[in-house]
Amino acid sequence: MNSLKGFGICFLLAATLIAMRELAEVEYALLVLTVILISVSTGIYVASRRRYRKDRRIVGD
Numbered sequence: 001m002n003s004l005k006g007f008g009i010c011f012l013l014a015a016t017l018i019a020m021r022e023l024a025e026v027e028y029a030l031l032v033l034t035v036i037l038i039s040v041s042t043g044i045y046v047a048s049r050r051r052y053r054k055d056r057r058i059v060g061d
Helices: 005-022 026-059
Strands: none
Touching: 005 026
8 A cells, every 4th residue: 555645635635725725715616526526426336337237248147
């Protein structure tokens, strides 16, 4: 496991907090971030379901 992974996550969170403090429209930024996260999560879920169905077809189940 990467030993710098935890440091990178902490740095990312700190940078996000600093950026949010400087933004005038925090609510808008949070809305955009939420929409992006939901879109990415939905895309990953759909790709996972497609892969599962493809694997099941190949197996013949």
